[in-house]
Amino acid sequence: MSRPDAAVVGTGPNGLAAAVTLARAGLRVELHEQADTIGGGLRTRALFDSDVVHDICAAVHPMAAASAFFREFDLSARGVRLLQPPVAYAHPLPGGRAAAAYTDLARTAAGLGRDEQRWLRLIAPLVEHSSGVVDLILSGQRALPPDPVAALRLAPRVLAYAGGRSPLVTEEAAALLTGVAAHGVGKLPSLASAAVGLLLGHLAHSTGWPLPQGGSARIAEAMADDIRAHGGVLHTGSRIDSLAELDGVPLVFCDTSAKGLLALGGDRLPAGYRRALGRFRYGPGAAKADFLVNAPIPWTNPVVGEAGTVHLGGTQDEMRRTETANARGVASDRPFVLLVDPAVTDPARATADGKRPVWAYAHVPAGDTRDPLDMIRRQIERYAPGFTDTIVAQRAIPAAELETYNPNYVGGDIGAGAMTVRQSLLRPVPRWNPYRTPLPGVYLCSASTPPGPSVHGMSGYLAACSALRARHGLTPPLLAPERSTSKA
Helix, strand or coil, X not given: CCCCCEEEECCCXXXXXXHHHHHHCCCCEEEEECCCCCCCCCCEEECCCCCCEEECCCCCCHHHHHCHHHHHHCCHHHCCCEECCCEEEEEECHXXXXXXXXXXXXXXHHCCHHHHHHHHHHHHHHHHCHHHHHHHHCCCCCCCCCCHHHHHHHHHHHHHHHCCCCCCCCHHHHHHHHHHHHHHCCCCCCHHHHHHHHXXXXXXXXXXXXXXXXXXXXXXXXXXXXXXXXXXXXXXXXXXXXXXXXXXXXXXXXXXXXXXXXXXXXXXCCHHHHHXXXXXXXXXXXXXXXXXECCCCCCCCHHHHHEEEEEECCCHHHHHHHHHHHHCCCCCCCCCEEEECHHHCCHHHCCCCCCEEEXXXXXXXXXXXXXXXXXXXXXXXXXXXXXXXXXXXXXXXXHHHHHHHCCCCHHHCCCCCCCCHHHHHCCCCCCCCCCECCCCCEEECCCCCCCCCCCCCHHHHHHHHHHHHHHHCCCCCCCCCCCCCCCC
């Protein structure tokens, strides 16, 4: 059988995005996934009850609504409903207090007391140029900003927050923004976490923090359907251990970590490039807990129960201490926890008798072997006393075991590389084209390349566009669904 024009190793969102782009350009594409199901961080399956599905990795997808790749790919036109929760994210505090980020920016600001006008001055200019802000941060970081005004509005805010000069004075507003910045999984404050916080924070008031109806796998399925419709072939249970197995394929795309590329390339990679890949740093780990419960979470403050995402980290000072220590490898018994109760946004995720999934990640040091179940449960109980009584079934995955589930999660790092300033710009190695490796026709297209982690598809898309230009002289293909011209 003849070799394809391109092969993709790994079917996470970036591998799928690369394959969509290549197939739409007319190339014959084959994808290889070592697991039994595609999707990488976009897998959904039943864990405890056949009627209740759990998102195994990512659950909430701001970038699936915001990134340039998904804006053109148009998930909604493909039957994937991105549901918006009543509250994008909430942050409970001691004493029954809580801050909430609504889609309505004015309503959010009004709930922040003395910080009402400060929140508006901080966030409103970014909302006004939201697509420009997104396209700046989710770019290959090698070209002039597509929207210079967005860059001018973002840069001073990032620098001020990174330097600890947040204009916010109330504990509620400070915690609300810092909880979002903690998605950067690193030292707080820092330039990288400030950029993450302002990117995600303003999206709550523009394209939102949606959940795909039915679970994250719906995104992967829509991308796979498009690949097949354009002649692509997906192989599951197909492990590639060496690039030698793909000899004869003109283009090879690796949706792997830098460590994974090293393993695939071996001595084929030039020594200098191997050394550079070996110096690539990975970030702190994430430890996962899944719960099957028989009732909504009994939050002390009811507004938290309206949120699609909940940040459990306490005050700004507490989060800064915990996350900075975590980045240095110092464990905490009160880690920062991200929690999602999907049925808040997608009621069909709950059964008629009240059973529903609860999803939670804790930030822990890289390679942490601790069972996170009790410490995650205790963090939830701080703000929702009685949560334990609702648990029907539960399981946990220590950070050290996440790499076994997905080799891209080195040491439990779900971002496939530490999000420092240097590694945000020069990941995985300092090269003008970060996707192209020294091996002819071989590209890296994972979150170990710009713009980094999250379900945005941009690393795969940018890598594919680079290859199409270099090898075929092709411009990026259209990604929007084809409209049928047939008449009933």
